[in-house]
Amino acid sequence: MQRYARLYLAFAKNSFLNALEYRLSFTVWSIATICYAVVYVASVQIIFGHVQTIGGWRVEQMLVLAATVMIVDGIVESIFGENMNALSGLINRGELDFVLSKPVNTRFYVSTRKFDWDPLVQVVLGGGVLWYAVGLLAEPVTWLGALLYLGMVVCACLIAYSLWFIIISVTFFVGRLNNVAHLYYNLIEASRVPTDVFRGALRLGLTFLLPVAFIATVPSQALMGLLSPTFALAAVAMTAGLLILSHLFWQLALTKYSSASS
Numbered sequence: 001m002q003r004y005a006r007l008y009l010a011f012a013k014n015s016f017l018n019a020l021e022y023r024l025s026f027t028v029w030s031i032a033t034i035c036y037a038v039v040y041v042a043s044v045q046i047i048f049g050h051v052q053t054i055g056g057w058r059v060e061q062m063l064v065l066a067a068t069v070m071i072v073d074g075i076v077e078s079i080f081g082e083n084m085n086a087l088s089g090l091i092n093r094g095e096l097d098f099v100l101s102k103p104v105n106t107r108f109y110v111s112t113r114k115f116d117w118d119p120l121v122q123v124v125l126g127g128g129v130l131w132y133a134v135g136l137l138a139e140p141v142t143w144l145g146a147l148l149y150l151g152m153v154v155c156a157c158l159i160a161y162s163l164w165f166i167i168i169s170v171t172f173f174v175g176r177l178n179n180v181a182h183l184y185y186n187l188i189e190a191s192r193v194p195t196d197v198f199r200g201a202l203r204l205g206l207t208f209l210l211p212v213a214f215i216a217t218v219p220s221q222a223l224m225g226l227l228s229p230t231f232a233l234a235a236v237a238m239t240a241g242l243l244i245l246s247h248l249f250w251q252l253a254l255t256k257y258s259s260a261s262s
Contacts, residue, residue: 007104008112015115029118037125040066053199062194063133065220070126070193072215076164077119077219079157083111083217084164085181090172096257113166137224145225149231152219155239159214161186162242164249172253191215211238 019026044066046057057065087110091098099109134141164184187210195213196204207213214235221227 003146004105007108011113015221016117016233019117026118028120032116033121033125035117037070037122037129040070041129048113055194057196058137060133060136061220061224063129063136064242065194066192066217067126067130067133067218068153068156068220069188070129072127072153072160072219073188074119074122075153075157076160080111080161081119082114082116084168084184086114087168088181091171092255094258096113098214103122104255107165107247111161134223138198138201139225142225145177145223148227149219151225152190152214152222152227152232152235155235156215156219158239159211159235159242160184160188162239162246163211165246166242169249170248171255188210188215191217194220208238211242214238 041063042063044059047054048062050059054062058227090099091111096110099106100210102109164181167183168181188208190206194217195203196217198206216233218227218235
């Protein structure tokens, strides 16, 4: 474990040094992220200027959801984004050979070898929006709610990563699959709407089949004291299940890999 911790710190350090060479890129990203956050929050305010609730969610609760999406998406993009976007290229070009020959866990390497510092701006902005939204809530946030929220955010990040990893791993079976990453981004977009808006089979599907609810709705409910113990346990079980499923799928996918030398 210590070996992998040191290796990850080395990856993050190298990525930071590389980011310092492209400061203009960081500045542009920061400005774009700030503009996006302002438009996102403004759109929520505009919508609730015409309605009182959406699916039972008030404006301050929707701001909590918006902030949670920003935080989870920013964390996942920082840790895994560049790696997931590069993985399909490694597979298609046969460059995964260089990874398989390294004395390190293959999944760990392909998932964490690059750290993108730019999306951390989104995490900070999301934290600011969350702080503002919490101040508007009718009921104060408890320490238990805050701790449960942090736990659910960790689960949300791992669920999002596992889904993204499974989607990219499909490349092993179908070869070149253009814009496969957009399937993941569509899931993130879907999480911007609380699943309470939906009814029946669609709501169940977005909760357990495509676990969009666990990315933002469930963490938001945890912070606001609306999450039942059953759903909290379901989030932990979903996280563990998807991590195991993605690992098994990765092992199966590797058997279909055609290296550059084959």
